[in-house]
């Protein structure tokens with residue numbers, strides 16, 4: 081009989097994981113405490129934008145392999161394997177991760193476990209969490225239930241979540257028994273067969289792989305952005321510098337894109353939680369460099385505001401500013417810690433009249449930043465602008481015809497926060513083109 085899998089927490093990670101598990105052939109029950117989200121998923125509507133996910137979801141609602149609920153008793157009854165995918169955001173006013181949702185999920189699930197089961201943590205957590213949760217499960221699971229915990233961190237990227245879920249570049253299994261390892265190998269048999277390597281290790285290492293991967297990626301981005309600061313001071317070109325570095329295979333070109341820096345629901349909060357946890361463990365010195373990584377990243381945002389102000393003639397009062405992009409990166413509608421919206425809000429606070437356009441993230445942006453103006457197209461956003469800021473590199477912004485666009489604005493000034501537009505094309509159309517870390521023409 082085929083395995084029955086549950087997925088607890090059906091946000092960006094969980095909804096994709098649930099659909100991915102159904103694609104692998106399992107019967108899947110997704111649970112969320114957000115009844116609206118559950119109703120939406122059950123009706124075949126993905127409550128966020130993720131390419132390819134809607135198709136996968138509707139396919140498996142149709143095959144009958146995928147269902148959703150808000151009822152923990154049903155989940156406990158149903159599942160052989162339970163994946164925990166709830167959020168672990170940054171605590172308000174602190175660096176540490178807020179573990180209340182993970183704790184609540186385990187507390188709610190464990191009393192309903194009914195037979196030998198494996199609970200598998202996928203959320204990103206501070207090292208030591210799994211060991212603590214394993215003890216909690218042992219305390220709360222009904223007597224005689226052979227319930228175990230494993231930690232199987234997730235490395236998917238938003239915008240590529242379906243592909244990354246079905247073809248992960250590695251699987252990490254943090255386990256305390258051969259039986260748990262065997263169960264995970266069974267769950268992921270097709271993925272392993274298709275070539276994804278498996279690393280079997282203890283809880284602590286599995287938890288640390290995840291946060292150290294995100295620390296490395298953040299460091300790579302802040303490294304190139306630090307080089308951008310030096311390039312700017314020296315009149316050099318960070319795009320050419322990055323290209324040249326990337327040809328060295330030991331360095332590699334990926335995640336060397338200089339610009340406005342990293343945002344989103346993962347990298348910023350994960351490096352901060354990592355520093356906080358290292359501090360608790362007495363290893364804070366090991367991660368002091370991450371403070372600098374964070375600081376370099378945040379400086380990108382203020383530098384962008386400065387450049388925009390410069391282009392507005394020294395102040396924002398009475399100036400119209402077009403912001404292209406609201407999502408923290410293209411191919412996503414996620415605006416968590418979005419650098420684009422952070423810059424837009426700073427400029428608005430300083431008296432600028434900001435109009436934002438994004439192909440997918442307008443609804444989310446309107447809810448979180450109701451004070452900004454929004455437009456339904458790049459062209460509408462550009463009407464009468466004194467400066468255009470390109471802050472999220474959606475492909476459609478690269479397609480803009482700078483000649484036609486130039487007729488809409490009050491002044492032809494563009495600041496490219498993602499080094500993704502072609503400076504020659506914009507300059508040839510009469511625009512003043514500025515970018516972070518690139519020389520002026």
Ligand SMILES: NC(=O)c1ccc[n+]([C@@H]2O[C@H](COP(=O)([O-])OP(=O)(O)OC[C@H]3O[C@@H](n4cnc5c(N)ncnc54)[C@H](O)[C@@H]3O)[C@@H](O)[C@H]2O)c1
Pocket residue numbers: 088089090091092093094111112113114117165166167168169181182184185188202203204205234235236237238345346
């Ligand atoms: N988004 C990503 O790309 C990604 C990738 C890898 C890892 N992660 C990690 O995965 C976790 C989830 O991230 P996300 O982006 O999917 O967050 P999210 O906010 O989109 O989703 C979390 C979901 O958990 C639900 N939830 C909260 N408490 C619950 C409870 N007690 N029981 C059941 N459901 C509950 C929320 O309603 C929400 O739908 C985080 O730890 C994150 O760091 C995220």
Ligand SMILES: O=c1ccn([C@@H]2O[C@H](COP(=O)(O)OP(=O)(O)O[C@H]3O[C@H](CO)[C@@H](O)[C@H](O)[C@H]3O)[C@@H](O)[C@H]2O)c(=O)[nH]1
Pocket residue numbers: 204234235236237238239294297301334335336337338339340341342343344345346347350408409
């Ligand atoms: O060269 C680059 C690459 C990325 N970014 C920015 O970095 C941020 C994060 O991008 P990305 O890593 O592609 O997005 P996420 O979906 O947040 O994925 C990261 O965070 C996830 C959650 O932990 C992990 O699973 C993924 O492996 C990890 O890449 C975005 O703001 C990007 O604009 C740059 O500034 N320059």
